[in-house]
Amino acid sequence: MSYMALYRAWRPQNFSEVVGQEKTVKALQNALQQGRVSHAYLFSGPRGTGKTSIAKIVARAVNCSRPEEGEPCNQCPSCADILQGNFMDVIEIDAASNRGIDEIRDLREKVRMLPAQGKKKVYIIDEVHMLTTEAFNALLKTLEEPPDSVIFILATTELQKIPATILSRCQSYHFRRLTAEEIVERLRQVALSNKMKVSAEGLELIARRANGGLRDALSSLDQIYSYKGTEIDKQAVLDVLGLVDDLYLSRLMEAIFARDVGAVIEMLGQALQEGKEAQQIAREAVLYLRDLLVYSLLGTEAELAVVTDSARPYLDNLREKIEPAQVMKALNTLMAGADRLRFSEGNRFQLEMAFLELVALGAEQKPSADARPPRTVRTKAPVSVTKPAQNASADGTKTQSKAAESPNGGDGKTTQQAWARLLAAVKEKKIPTHALLAQGKLLEHKDQAITIGFKKAYKFHKEKLEESANKNILEESAKELWGRSASVSLVFLEEDSAQDPVVKRALELFGEDIVEVKE
Ligand SMILES: Nc1ncnc2c1ncn2[C@@H]1O[C@H](COP(=O)(O)OP(=O)(O)OP(=O)(O)O)[C@@H](O)[C@H]1O
Ligand SMILES: [Mg+2]
Ligand SMILES: [Zn+2]
Known part of the structure; x- marks a missing residue:
């Protein structure tokens, strides 16, 4: 018997076998159980996170002759035929292979015919973003008036390339990257049932390198296994994947x-x-x-x-x-x-x-320890990275004592001075808050309304400052400086963070998920 790649052997066959994607699984399973299946779904998300697998589970569940709790039985004739790819009413179209025109044209002709074998015709259109404009238009026509007996499941890794006209006609589910822990867990299971011994660090390395995709993780394990056999330690993983220790x-x-x-x-x-x-x-x-x-x-x-x-x-x-x-x-x-x-x-x-x-x-040494804000893991003490903000904070230090002496002065000063004074006042109250603020920029100081802007890359800083403990310190400082009705608002700067050369380079190298460190 020929060897079947691990990722194929381990395709989840029902909802309970899917790793992660809980919300999607729950919503679909409920809909199936209650007979509220929509006529068009759009599954989007990174490679190898379960889109095609779940589409196939849905295709079986709607045609299964004895589904239970929304799950396909995987044994009745319909399920068995679909599993073997012999079921006429489940039609898979790979839009990447020929950009779909012929297939979609064919689909338009045949879509109104009743299912030949099963209860529902299910069209699974993979990589749907690759369809040509004509194919999209043809698909749209069909989606506008879908026959009752048809379900479309569109899958894509590039949601932004899907026209709004299509989006608005589908129920949309986003598939997330799986966490390293989730991947490790599945790898452990796969290793065990294949009698492989993979060290914990080995598993960890494979999982992290998969960047959230389970297919890639399983393919890596396969590859390491075929070179190194069943005993797999950290070194084996490093060697085969070409990683540096x-x-x-x-x-x-x-x-x-x-x-x-x-x-x-x-x-x-x-x-x-x-x-x-x-x-x-x-x-x-x-x-x-x-x-x-x-x-x-x-x-x-x-x-x-x-x-x-x-x-x-x-x-x-x-x-x-x-x-x-x-x-x-x-x-x-x-x-x-x-x-x-x-x-x-x-x-x-x-x-x-x-x-x-x-x-x-490395010639530039770290400043003496007591000049830095205290670094505790809990408060996530932020860094000062941008040069303009650094300068502002240096000014703030200089004017600190002055601002403390005459907290009510300040009318008619330039924006730059106002900013320095605000920074100084905040610094006096709480250094970590100052460090957050230092990444911002005073945009406007008009009457008693103060607007502070943050680059998108400093989302974390802006959000932290909006938390009441920090926001109170900001407001109090502003009131001390500019009177009782002074108010502070925090906004994002217009510029796109992707323009920042450092961020741009980092994005190129690591991809968005790692660099933005968000979510
Ligand atoms: N959420 C998941 N749970 C369990 N296994 C998964 C999951 N996602 C991916 N896999 C594994 O990866 C293989 C490929 O998954 P699948 O084809 O569903 O990914 P996909 O999201 O459609 O990827 P692509 O965008 O590249 O088409 C599956 O056969 C299975 O082994
Ligand atoms: Mg797929
Ligand atoms: Zn069945």
């Missing part, structure tokens, strides 16, 4: 921040000798710095991309020594270096250049 990266970073040029060169040479690709080393180091940055900001809440438990002590150590702003700079520098390697076949010299640039950055 996080312990190695930790030592490399320590050498960089200790400005130990000799050690850096030696370690790079060693990795190349072991057969790692130059670009891979740089990219993995970028991810390591990214981990260091989010760990500095969020502490144990951070979801780390490359650092496993065994390297966490290094991370703790680095985070004590290095300011987040400095990590940000290093990240930016190394991203540029990794980029250059991509276009240069990545030779040793260029790899060394990329890392020595980081060593040069």
Whole structure:
């Protein structure tokens, strides 16, 4: 018997086997149970998160002769035929393969014919965003007056490419990326039933690299298994997936921040000798710095991309020594270096250049500990990253005592001074609040209405400031400075955060999900 890829062997066959996607599963299962199935669904979300699998479960459930609680039985003749792909009324169209014109035309002709075999005709149109405009229009005509006996399930990874006219006619479900824990759990199950022994760190690494997609995770496991057999440890995962060991990266970073040029060169040479690709080393180091940055900001809440438990002590150590702003700079520098390697076949010299640039950055030492806001994991002490805001906060420090002496002055000053005074007043009350505020910008100070703008990238800061404890401090400070009826509002700046070169580069390298650190 031929070997069936793990991800195919492990396609969930009913709702209870689906990992995650709870809301979607619940809504669909309820609708099926109560006979309230809609005539058109749109499933959107990242690759390998269950869209096609769930579409097929729905197709069976509506045609099953003895469904239970909305689940297909998977045994009756209809279920069996659908599982084997022999059921005439479940029609799968892959819009990616020929962009669908012929199939949709065919669909328009046949859609009004009653189901031949089952209760409902189910059209599953995968990658629906790939349809041509004509095909979309044809589909739209059908969706406008769908026959009772037909259900459409459209699936896409690119919701933004679906025309609004189609969207408005479908019930839409968004599929989320699965968490690393959810993926680890499923991998563990799969490993167990295939008699594989995968170490905990190995599972963790595979899961994190899958970026929320279970298909990719299962494919990786398959690949590692076929190279390494049933005993799979962290090293096996690193080898097969071409990853760089996080312990190695930790030592490399320590050498960089200790400005130990000799050690850096030696370690790079060693990795190349072991057969790692130059670009891979740089990219993995970028991810390591990214981990260091989010760990500095969020502490144990951070979801780390490359650092496993065994390297966490290094991370703790680095985070004590290095300011987040400095990590940000290093990240930016190394991203540029990794980029250059991509276009240069990545030779040793260029790899060394990329890392020595980081060593040069390390020359700027961390300011003395007591000049920094206290860093507690709970308050998620934020970083100061942007230069303009940094300047403003420096001004704030200078005017601090003055503002404290004459809290009611301030009429007729420039906006810049008003901002400095507000920052100073807030700083006096609570340093963490000041650190949040310092990322903003005074947009308007008119009469007693103060408007502060934040770049979209500082959503976290704006939201934190809107929490009542922080907002009260802001309002109180404003009142002290400008009188009882002073009020403060926080808004987003018009500019698009994606324009920010650092954010843009980070987005290119990691994809939106990692960089925005939202949700
Ligand atoms: N939520 C999930 N629960 C269980 N298994 C899943 C899930 N998502 C994906 N898988 C695994 O990945 C395989 C592929 O999933 P599926 O085809 O449903 O993904 P998809 O969302 O349609 O992806 P694509 O957008 O690439 O078409 C499944 O056969 C299954 O092994
Ligand atoms: Mg699919
Ligand atoms: Zn059945």
